[in-house]
Amino acid sequence: MNILLAILVLGSIAAIFGALLGYASVRFKVDADPIVEQLDDLLPQTQCGQCGYPGCKPYAQAVADGEAINKCAPGGEDTIKKIADLMGVEVQPLDESHVQGDTTASNRPKVAFIIEEDCIGCTKCIQACPVDAIIGAAKQMHTIIIDECTGCDLCVAPCPVDCIEMRELPDTIHNWQWDLTSIPVKQLD
Amino acid sequence: MTDYLLLLVGTVLVNNFVLVQFLGLCPFMGVSSRTETAIGMSFATIFVMTLASLLSYLVTTYLLVPLDLEYLTTMSFILVIAVVVQFTEMVVHKTSASLYRLLGIFLPLITTNCAVLGVALLNLRQQHSFFESIIYGFGASLGFSLVLIMFSAMREKLANADVPAPFKGTAIAMITAGLMSLAFLGFTGLVKI
DSSP: OHHHHHHHHHHHHHHHHHHHHHHHHHHTOOOSOHHHHHHHHHSOOOOOOTTSSSSHHHHHHHHHTTOOSOOOTTTHHHHHHHHHHHHTOOOOOOOGGGSSSOTTSOOOOEEEEEOTTTOOOOOHHHHHOTTOOEEOOTTSOOEEOTTTOOOOOTTTTTOTTOOEEEEEOOOOTTTOOOOGGGSOOOOOO | OHHHHHHHHIIIIITOTTTTSOOOHHHHHHSTTSHHHHHHHHHHHHHHHHHHHHHHHHHIIIIITTTTOGGGHHHHHHHHHHHHHHHHHHHHHHHOHHHHHHHGGGTGGGGGOHHHHHHHHHHHHTTOOHHHHHHHHHHHHHHHHHHHHHHHHHHHHHHHSOOOGGGTTHHHHHHHHHHHHHHHHGGGGSOOO
């Protein structure tokens, strides 16, 4: 008899708590992982795929699942810093294998440049550009809108006559930065 | 009123759950490497422990004792704690996604924090009243939070300190915890009755 009572009591406690949790899971339902949306907003939306993922949204998902935060080349240091703030992790330098162009060269932002006398007007680079920073039409010479170009590199490969190259932006008062890390700081341990 | 205050101070400092009674050491070591996480964990634990001691009191007094089923206490307490933790997890997930991410696995692991079960069982053994149970649970979690946050602040400093190689990481953390425990022994003489 006592055993039956014990089973009944424990069973009813469990049933009440189960109902409570069931209600709570409906009441406090989280639609999607909101962190992915927030990360996606931080990424530059070039969909360039340099991070190794098919676009910005998949990379945002991957970062939310624990992928390294330093793979977005078009976003650069700025984006990495924002992602680090959001995710609560340390800021890391841009991953070496994702630095644009020659890794030995400086890390200054680059934009695509079309050598216009070689351009045959094939429009292949226009189709490749994720941010519509190339203007031109078939059989017409193309050119880059420097302000729109994110330096994602995607137009270089499709060009059949190799007339696109990545050039460093010249220093202007808008993009010049102090090279504050030029004195190497070594942590002793 | 004085009794309640004494009970609170006594639980937070003199009978500190982590450093004097050695309960809840897993999250104490696991979540203390960053202050931010430690603070989040503290709030979650305060919520869970206070609520768990309240609910376990109700379950014992109004269900198990009248029905003469005291031998079910541990089992029903575990049930209560698991539910409270699950509930907390849902609320945290809804309200603060970043805290949810920071706490990660340690949030559901509050279930296995022996301090939570410990506070419920100690409430029973010391025959606390309803309010005493709540204050005891709150004080225990407050003491846990105090120690956890202080310890995480120390560990953040230790990360940059010049620690001999064999003591790096958890080893120096253990030594620090031991020293803190010794320091907390000093509170034993705080209240004279």
